[in-house]
Amino acid sequence: MSEQQRTRETIPVRAGEELDLARLTAYLGEHVPELASGDWRVEQFAAGHSNLTYLLRDGEREAVLRRPPLGPVAPKAHDMGRESRLLAALSPLFAKAPRxxxxxxxxxxxxxxxxVMERKKGVVADRRWPVEYEQTEENARLMSExxxxxxxxxxxxxxxxxxLAEIGRPDGYMQRQVAGWIERYERSKTDEIPEAALVxxxxxxxxxxxxxxxxxHNDLKLNxxxxxxxxxxxxxAVLDWEMATLGDPLSDLAITLSYWAEASDPEVLRQGLSPLTTRPGFYTREQLIHRYALKSGRxxxxxxxxxxxxxxxxxxxxxxIYFRWKQGQTQDPRFAGMGAVAAQLIKVAAKS
Structure with a gap:
């Protein structure tokens, strides 16, 4: 397998999202002995729609940097200090969390x-079948499980x-979640979607x-x-911990399922989420629910x-995401179709 295939999750840093590498490496040299000195290079992880994530590389040494997106962000969102503290407390208890x-x-x-955190290595299964694995129904089943x-x-x-006891307030969690996401929708609304009020x-x-x-985790999807x-x-490894907290595990399961596309879903959802899990062998959402219930006892x-x-x-x-794109706060072309995906998801939620 070529090195290009192995590192395909990174791209050259997008225009406007560059880092001041000289200042950054000087700072790291002063504060992290294991990252001191060296000829550091920076690339950007292509996946993800929220925080910006970069790969720092010096030969065999690697680290990962996360920062908030460009432009205005919602209050209390993209809290780098909180995510770092959470990982510091969680990683000794859950080895899949980066240190x-x-x-x-x-x-x-x-x-x-x-x-800045340790670099965990592995295969990302996103929109296409990972080149590292043979395209079989058995491998699709294994990824699902x-x-x-x-x-x-x-x-x-x-x-x-x-x-970890300091990272959230589990009492009243779902009440706050429901009220909070309704409020976030109202703040980011660009078009009228009649079903939104019903939901x-x-x-x-x-x-x-x-x-x-x-x-x-609140964002635990396949990719x-x-x-x-x-x-x-x-x-x-499990990545992207910015929304992790203490709360209702069934809401977490449901978030995972909502990112999981099936062959019978509308086209805009299959493409807007990921068409990968519509392939033969991947579990259905009902199968995922059944396995979770069996394994967890809930x-x-x-x-x-x-x-x-x-x-x-x-x-x-x-x-x-679409609101930020429409306001010109990001030029990432992936975001232009997010409005249509949001509208379709709201219609699905109204029928649930």
Whole structure:
């Protein structure tokens, strides 16, 4: 396999998203001995629609830098310090979480707060079949099970009595989530979608009683996993922890399912999420729910509510991205179609 195939998840840094490499490497040299000196180069990870993530490379040494997106961001969103602290507390308990090296709040270094963490390696299964694996239904099944089993493992982490107890407020979690995502939608709205009001009422009026709180990732989709290059059943890392907190594990399961496309879904969703999981061998959402219930021992009787909530939440995230693109805050061409995806997701949520 070529080196180009192995590193295809990175691209040259996009115009307007460059880092001041000289200032950055000087700062790292002063604060992180294991990253001191060297001839550092920077590339950008192509995937992801929120925070900007970069690969720092000096020969065999590598590290990953995360910073907020350009332009105005929502209050309390893209909190680099919080994500870094969470990973520092979680990584000793959940080995798939990257270990952070440092957090920097000095905006003079690269123009925003940022943190640097260890580089975890593995295969990203995103929109196309990973070149590392033979295209078989068995490998599709293994990737499906790897995702849901990792979610179960995360939800089993004992957070009480650790630093993780400080990252969230599990009491009243779903009430705050429902109210908060409705408010975010109103702030980022660009077009009238009649079904949005119906979804908001359904969620507000139908809140179930939550199970015991767990760590929730809140964005655990297939392309936020790194898989072993030779074994698609083994997860080497879970990425993108910016929305992780303490909360309702069934909402976390539903978020995962809302990113999971099936062959019978509308075309705009299959393409807007990822067409990969529509291929033969990948689990259906019902199969994923069944495996989660079997592995975790939790009841999934209220999943209709959670699916409506999660689908609406993903719609709002897409709408926020589209709003930034429409306002000219980002030039990334991937974002131009997010408005149509958001509208379709809201319609799906209304029918859940």
């Amino acid at each position: 952070p090296y440092l957090f920097c709040e000095d905006t003079a270094v690269i123009g925003s707060p940022f943190f 790897a995702l849901i089993d990792t979610l179960v493992e995360l939800h089993s982490v004992e957070w009480r009595g650790t630093g 908001a009422k359904k969620l507000t009026d139908g809140l179930p009683e939550s199970p015991t709180a767990t760590i929730v 936020n996993l790194l898989l072993d290059e030779k074994d698609p059943s083994r997860v080497t 009841s999934v009787e209220q999943m209709d509510f959670y699916m409506a909530f999660a689908t609406f939440k993903i719609a709002v995230i897409c709408q926020q």
